[in-house]
Amino acid sequence: MKQLHVSETIRRLLGDRSVRAALFAFTLSRVIVLVIFVLVGLRETVPDRVPEHFDTTVSLSKAPIAPILRQQLMTADVNWYVGIAERGYEQMPFNADVPRNWAFFPLFPLLLRFASYVTGEFVITGMALSHICFLLALFLLHRLTLLLGLSADDADRSLFYVALFPTSYFFSIPLPESLFLMLTVASFYFAKSERWWLAGLLGAFASATRTTGVLLLPALAVLYWEMYRPLGSIRTWRKDGLALLLVPAGLLSFMIYLYVITGNAFAFKDAMAAWGRKAGFFFSPLFDYLRHPAEIAAHWDFKLVNFSAVLLAFACGIALLKRRQFALAAYTLLAVLVALSSALLQSQARYAMVVFPVYITLAMAGRQPKFDQVIRTVFLVLFALMSALFAAHFTLALT
Numbered sequence: 001m002k003q004l005h006v007s008e009t010i011r012r013l014l015g016d017r018s019v020r021a022a023l024f025a026f027t028l029s030r031v032i033v034l035v036i037f038v039l040v041g042l043r044e045t046v047p048d049r050v051p052e053h054f055d056t057t058v059s060l061s062k063a064p065i066a067p068i069l070r071q072q073l074m075t076a077d078v079n080w081y082v083g084i085a086e087r088g089y090e091q092m093p094f095n096a097d098v099p100r101n102w103a104f105f106p107l108f109p110l111l112l113r114f115a116s117y118v119t120g121e122f123v124i125t126g127m128a129l130s131h132i133c134f135l136l137a138l139f140l141l142h143r144l145t146l147l148l149g150l151s152a153d154d155a156d157r158s159l160f161y162v163a164l165f166p167t168s169y170f171f172s173i174p175l176p177e178s179l180f181l182m183l184t185v186a187s188f189y190f191a192k193s194e195r196w197w198l199a200g201l202l203g204a205f206a207s208a209t210r211t212t213g214v215l216l217l218p219a220l221a222v223l224y225w226e227m228y229r230p231l232g233s234i235r236t237w238r239k240d241g242l243a244l245l246l247v248p249a250g251l252l253s254f255m256i257y258l259y260v261i262t263g264n265a266f267a268f269k270d271a272m273a274a275w276g277r278k279a280g281f282f283f284s285p286l287f288d289y290l291r292h293p294a295e296i297a298a299h300w301d302f303k304l305v306n307f308s309a310v311l312l313a314f315a316c317g318i319a320l321l322k323r324r325q326f327a328l329a330a331y332t333l334l335a336v337l338v339a340l341s342s343a344l345l346q347s348q349a350r351y352a353m354v355v356f357p358v359y360i361t362l363a364m365a366g367r368q369p370k371f372d373q374v375i376r377t378v379f380l381v382l383f384a385l386m387s388a389l390f391a392a393h394f395t396l397a398l399t
Helices: 002-014 017-042 065-073 077-087 107-119 123-147 152-163 168-172 177-192 196-207 211-231 234-246 249-262 267-275 284-291 303-322 326-340 348-353 357-365 369-391
Strands: 043-047 054-058
Touching: 002 017, 017 043, 017 065, 017 123, 017 152, 017 168, 017 369, 065 123, 077 107, 077 123, 107 123, 107 177, 123 152, 123 168, 123 177, 123 357, 152 168, 152 357, 152 369, 168 177, 168 348, 168 369, 177 196, 177 211, 177 326, 196 211, 196 234, 196 249, 211 234, 211 249, 211 326, 249 267, 284 303, 284 326, 303 326, 303 348, 303 357, 326 348, 326 357, 357 369
Parallel strands: none
Antiparallel strands: 043 054
């Protein structure tokens, strides 16, 4: 009897198009990432008899897979988040002479620490946590796209685009990208469903995950205005509008904690100076690249990919304005501008990757078959290339 109930539940879930679309996009993209990570991890390169030539072999003798993945993943920002999950934040008077872990927000490492109590380790646990959040994010994005009045085909395309975005391998590693995407999409979804207190709570979690989570406050305020302005209901505004004040609670809580352990409530921002990030004019990174457009990549910065991602996100924000989708446009444009305010082009593709209205906009543009084919082809090729570069620890793909 119990087996029949489970089977019926599974059939009902698989009958839901949002579930099927999320599972398809998730499985296709994550299998690609996993295969590339493992193959790159298994490669063995030795000098050839011919000078400056090398032989490469792929051997299963280095299995099991888990140690290989740990070796592939423990790099760049993953080290910081895993370190926070293991040992917590540094408790000392603030200084930015060297990089400090105060720059990294707490919700993901906190969840990773709790999960590690069950699994006994951090890296593969963090990978599993990211995958769970990403699958939920895909499902919620599909539902949100439908709730916004778009077709099921549009919703399917939006999932395919986000799953194969050139830097979406970050959704598979122990970093907060998947968690942040899930929380921001969920906050918009429940706000659009008029469950404002839940939307505000999820927004608070988002602002405890990344700085830009606080941008949900103005974006949801615009959405509230869009939804209730035609009704002219001041009473409704007074009752539900207070829920939006929950959004900055995550950021404020982290600031209070930082003040207690470092004496500087803005340590998350000021610590970024050690990485060369400082406040600057929004468009200066773009202008700097345009002065030397032939320099495609340098050091930790894949300039062409980052520049293109910013232009794509900005264009989508403008397109949303023209379609009078003001809440989505506000969130998109504010997210782009805040990211650019660091005065660096580095990591901009990773920041743009989690701005979910971009994929909804692309899904509408993808109604034209030729445009859809171009997006899928370009995204898939770059996705595979960037995943391989990350697995091989090329610095231009690590941030």
